[in-house]
Amino acid sequence: MEITIPGFAYDRVGVAEGVALSVAVGGSGPPVVLLHGFPQTHLMWRHVAVELASDHTVICPDLRGYGASDKPADPDGTAYAKRTMAADVVALGRALGHERFALVGHDRGALVAIRAGLEHPARITHLASLDVLPTLDSWEVLRGTAGVAGFHLYLMAAPPPLPETLIAGAPDAFFGHFLDAWAGDPAVIPAEVRAEYLRASRAAIPSIVADYRASAFVDVEHDRADRAAGRRLSMPVTVLQQDWGAALGFDAAARWRAWADDLDHHTVAMGHFMAEAEPAEVVRHIRALLGRPIS
Template sequence: MKLDGFDYHCIPGETGVDINVAVAGRGPAIVLLHGFPQTHAMWRNVAPELTDRHTVIVPDLRGYGASAKPLEAGPETYSKRTMANDVAQLVRALGHERFGLIGHDRGALVGVRAGLDHPGAVQYLGILDVLPTLDSWGVLHGVDAKVAWHMYLMAQPAGLPERMIAAVASDFFASFLDAWDTDGTTFTPEVRKHYIDSSVAAVDSIVADYRASAGIDLDMDRKDRDSGRTLTMPVGVISQDWGSQLGFDAAALWKAWAPDLTYELIDAGHFMAEERPADVTRFISKLAAVTL
């Protein structure tokens, strides 16, 4: 599935891993990163609305969609640092030294790491419906943690989770599209099939991505937290109100990482860029305007 009006490129990221990326528009660069279990196609109703003011860069994360899916040689293969380096390198290859970065779900975690590791390149950071890695694990406890059952499954050592998921892969990935789509109308049959098929073809790399977030990514976050390192650029977060259900203050958790923070709740489900694209586009445009 491709974005209408966008040109497609295959650009080497970290360690030469090929990254599939769609590009259109002119002006300051903005990168849109997708979540799970999606591909860059999740931005199909948002990205075209930004091309009159921006060069819009929409990649598939390594291990997802049409990007390469390297074998998990070690925890660093799918660490968010490695994935953030993919983004920084492909943006430079496209001729931009600085860029805005908007991420949803997994893509937002990559965005946070990019902001921490590449503060001179990331001008502003937009986050859709997720917490930083360290805080995500910290707020899960007791029976309420069942909402994140997949995170615990994919955190297990290599082998068993991949085989378990592969045995029922279509049902596994479809369950998230169904459970997190608040009214059941967000995805057309074509889009739903694209996400499921793409994810079924990427079981091992998706599991490796999640496994990294229960290991090496946590270690990086802890080191940054202990050293007082924060995001120095303007950060905007929009989220559904799941913090009150799980008993934490999401805005306060984000403020600890992002002193220059704007935070707002949105009346939408998890897949808000597809459920409420006009609202997400306005959020991005408002955040981008801060740096103009």
């Protein structure tokens, strides 16, 4: 049985040459786009989306390379650059009739959201990031044995076909490790949703690896260029983040202040999959963000 977000309509929308995204849309009102993380699909927003749809148009795509969206080849290392994926999201909004929209991202989706906010500020009214640091900062804080927590970042940055081959040898063990370790309580991700995440991830190994490989190379280059140029996020920004700083020895809020002019940073204890573990709290923070004035 296919799992869907109740009350949402599903479609495929072309966003680039040869690339269409699968998207769920529900509700009416000011638009907000929700971008999922790894190793998930748009279904991670199933609780949050329904609540927000009471007074917003809620748009939940599968990112390129994930879920039911297209998974183009990556011959030059840029097909899954966050710059490319951010352009997908802007094109999706426009195709659905929204020149401007709020953007909320979790994990990988948050990296796409950050890049969209940096490169398309006229399109993004508000931005929320759930449980990541910007790409360059993530690499800078993962030093020494602290890097063990991010072993998958290093594995999937390796040249092809090594990570693809290794992951394909035991995909459920690999992807399931993160679902189980990061969820903590199995009730956060019900068995049928977990099975769907695993099914979708098995079908997307090359593109998921390409997404992560981009973050070790081309995405870092883009972040470094922006840092050197002083480019910052100009819209209201909300960050919900586990207490990584205490564990890894850095000031997460200070890292974020270097990127965002109007920042509301929260250290939270909701686990990594916070939109599934504590959806009401996530909705509360998103609504507070959407109520902040924009220029």
